[in-house]
Amino acid sequence: MQRRLLPSMSALLAFDAVARTGSFTSAARDLSLTQGAVSRQVAVLEGQLGAGLIDRTARRATLTEAGRAYALRARAALELLSQGALEALGQAPEKGLKLAILPTFGTRWLMPRIPGFVRRHPEITLQFATRIGQFDLRGEGMDAAIHSGRGDWPGARVTLLMQERVVPVAAPVLARQLAQGGALSDLPVLALASRPQAWTDWRAQNRLPGPAPAPVMRFEQSATLAQAAAAGMGVALMPAFLIRPELDSGTLTVLGEELPSGFGYYFVEPEPTPGHPAKRAVSQFRDWLLTEIARDTVV
DSSP states (O other): OHHHHOOOHHHHHHHHHHHHHSOHHHHHHHHTOOHHHHHHHHHHHHHHHTSOOEETTSSSOEEOHHHHHHHHHHHHHHHHHHHHHHHHTTOOGGGEEEEEEOHHHIIIIIGGGHHHHHHHOTTOEEEEEEOOSOOOTTTTTOSEEEEEESSOOTTEEEEEEEEEEEEEEEOHHHHHHHHTTOOGGGSOBEEETTOTTHHHHHHHHTTOOSOOOOOSEEESSHHHHHHHHHTTSOBEEEOGGGSHHHHHHTSSEEOSOOEEEEEEEEEEEEOOBTTBOOOHHHHHHHHHHHHHHHHHHHO
16 A cells, blocks of 8 residues: 555656646756656656645646645655765765855856865765745755845845946947947847846936836846847846956947946845754855955955
């Protein structure tokens, strides 16, 4: 009876991904599978248990009451298996660090510096995942996250890493239009989907009259936004430190003053609880980040 109720690992991973993301599409992306494959795995699990776990009539993949209870057990089981694998490899869970990072910040600023952390702490095994926006740190098995926002992450310990400053940039062809007497407000505007007020705030700080023009395109990631700006699609507000290669090569040109955006970069970790004490590796990584940022500021 018990063996009959034990799910396959593929079915368990598929259900866990849907439960975490609330979407078959997002779960498929996380697992590098098709949406149909994820749906079939969840259906197999439901048939095996004889219970409906996902309400497919809603717009999102909403968990049923049985699904919510099973999701907690599934997540705990997967974490236990992950810890067991680390122990089998001789890597204690305390020495493993799972970090959620922003895609562009991770590739442009963090990764070039990671060798320094590894040299200082060779005993710590790092594992990275990309995330945009807030999520359940413990629910997704993350020890910490680097987040861009206003520092308002409920139920978490938040440490400011740096305040964000942004500057308008565009391809040289658009910069030449301004040099020939054009106005910045006449150029098409690009924006991040997560920053709908960015241009309004920047114009207010520059005391520019009139409302901000509506963006002609919106993007989820800063890297894609920078690529669109470099292709001449419009003007983008970007943190200069994330687009230093484009500025140095001349594919992007600064068109205005660099000003605070009102956002910041934060190190976020779950509040420690009796069942989940704080990891020493988390504080070591946080302290290293602050040291690196202070060094950049001095330079």
